Amino acid sequence: MRIGLSFREPLLGEAVACLLENRRSWSVGFVARSVSEALISARSNSVSVLVVDTLSLESGELQGLLALRESGSAAVVLLVAEPDPTPYVGLPVDRVLSRHSTTDELFATLDELARPVGRARHGSLPFDLSRRELECAQLVARGLSNRRIAELTGLREQSVKNVVSLAMRKMSVENRVQVALRLTQAGVSDTVPVKAVVSLSMPEKVEAGR
Known part of the structure; x- marks a missing residue:
């Protein structure tokens, strides 16, 4: 499974990428510095899930995430700075996680979103x-x-x-x-x-x- 990342801070993005790469079933397709860059890379790299840190999210870019999500190309996970992500639940993304979440919570979320939604017997949609x-x-x-x-x-x-x-x-x-x-x-x-x-x-x- 390929995952895309969007983090404004390069060090944090690389740290999350290393964390995910340690899971044998996952690979990180790219680490973008902005959501605009991530949206372009998500389409060209065929990622299953795009993880976006809100610090890299600019005004108006939610529409781009919505379009990516509605196309079925990739699921979108939003990482927020607040310990309680509840106020963000209504946003047009698949999941909202806090930066305070544990690695197990992040892994569980990615596993759930990347799981095929009812594949046919021969493995293809x-x-x-x-x-x-x-x-x-x-x-x-x-x-x-x-x-x-x-x-x-x-x-x-x-x-x-x-x-x-x-x-x-x-x-x-x-x-x-x-x-x-x-x-x-x-x-x-x-x-x-x-x-x-x-x-x-x-x-x-x-x-x-x-």
């Missing part, structure tokens, strides 16, 4: 879906509305609508119940049984725009 598209498709399969998916993922509702619509086109399905059927046929884990999905989906309109 089915239907050429991105990580974000598959995540939303699985939530659709559980009978959740776009609004509820937005609440769970931290995405905007319109973004969820766009992601779900694109996923449905890739899966060649016309409604949300068929999403569950296709995921089940593909052998994707984390998908609830079809009967349960149908019962959960009945109150909703079976269309991508819901």
Whole structure:
């Protein structure tokens, strides 16, 4: 798994990189000095997770992180200076950690975000879906509305609508119940049984725009 780092202080960035490199399953793709540089490097280096220290975050760069996250290219972890990261939880990132967190907490967070979200039997994401598209498709399969998916993922509702619509086109399905059927046929884990999905989906309109 490749991880990208954005730290304004070179020494701290290199220290975190060395810490992560000691984990055999991880490699650090780059250590950027700014978020703008990190966003460019994240796309060219195909990292799974981007860790951003708030001291390297400039005004207006959250939109760039949001775009990276919504594209499904990489998950975003924000490191904040405060011991309690709760005030930052509403930001458009996947996880917020304090600089006071332990290494075990950092490792656990990265492991969780890098874990494939329901890969198919042969190890690749089915239907050429991105990580974000598959995540939303699985939530659709559980009978959740776009609004509820937005609440769970931290995405905007319109973004969820766009992601779900694109996923449905890739899966060649016309409604949300068929999403569950296709995921089940593909052998994707984390998908609830079809009967349960149908019962959960009945109150909703079976269309991508819901």
